Amino acid sequence: MAASTTNSAYWKGFRDGIPFILVVTPFALLFGVVATESGLNLLETMGFSIVVIAGASQFTALQLMNDNAPTLIVILSALAVNLRMAMYSASLTPYVGKAPIWKRAFIAYFMVDQAYAMSIVTYETRPEMSVAARVSYYFGVVTPIVPLWYLFTLVGAMVGQSIPPEMALDFAVPITFIAMIGPMLRTPAHVAAAVVSVALAIGFAWVPYNLGLIIAALGAMVTGAQAELWFARKAGS
């Protein structure tokens, strides 16, 4: 019984992860292309995608390495982009924190934006799921995503400059993220948080080392929490 429940949760996650193939493939391809154009060899390019497995920060590191930034600045800036992962980790904790430690370690390694976004939506809308089912679901979501992340980094690194800029692959990343944001705007509090996030990110874009994003995220989280309380009071009065 328990095994069949976790099994079906895995396949549900797998199906929910499939659409992200359209997103991850061009992103990985783009990283492979840009990394080799920047002078990284095949092994180094693959090293980034397998060891780091976080596209936005990989692009950040690459950009700063091209600019000959000091090594420490490269690492800190790319890590700042990934600070959101700590927030994802905290946000997933109430749902999968009771799973065995080694499973949580794998959840951490595979914690990409798409896996987090898809899982958290499912956990919130299906509170009856067991911890084991949630973990299976999560690994289901990453199954179609992660191997293609590795594979298409490799393809990108090998085909290199033969992809014309007219393909506008650069915009695959923003479109993917925006597409995930739309369905997240479920309540006025979520909308308020998103609006504040955009406004602060643009307003603080001048802050070095991507810390503007962290300021924006913290401001937006407080906004969402306060808006939730405000709307609850209004509904209650």
Place this chain on the structure above:
Amino acid sequence: MTDTATTWFIIFALGIGTFVLRFFFIGIIGDRELPAWVLRHLRYTAVAVLPGLVAPLVLWPAATDGQPDPARLAAALVTLTVGYLTKNVIYAILGGAATLYLGLYLVG
């Protein structure tokens, strides 16, 4: 460009650092109960980070040297609208991609 040893140092420092960020809460806090006010803030994590991550990429695309681009702005708007109305990620992506290519064809 950076030499090979430095490149590998960056790869592993970034890999380890990123894993620590990802594992920190889920690994350390584990099954301890979090207070209500913390959970209330965590509910807004995704919607607080992703819009802020995307906004500068939409407004100042690297591909156009940071100049705002009508095709990309339109694509972003369509993606958000379709995603909000249909609650479907894949329709939103397809709508945005179609708008982008149409826009680039018309403008570019």
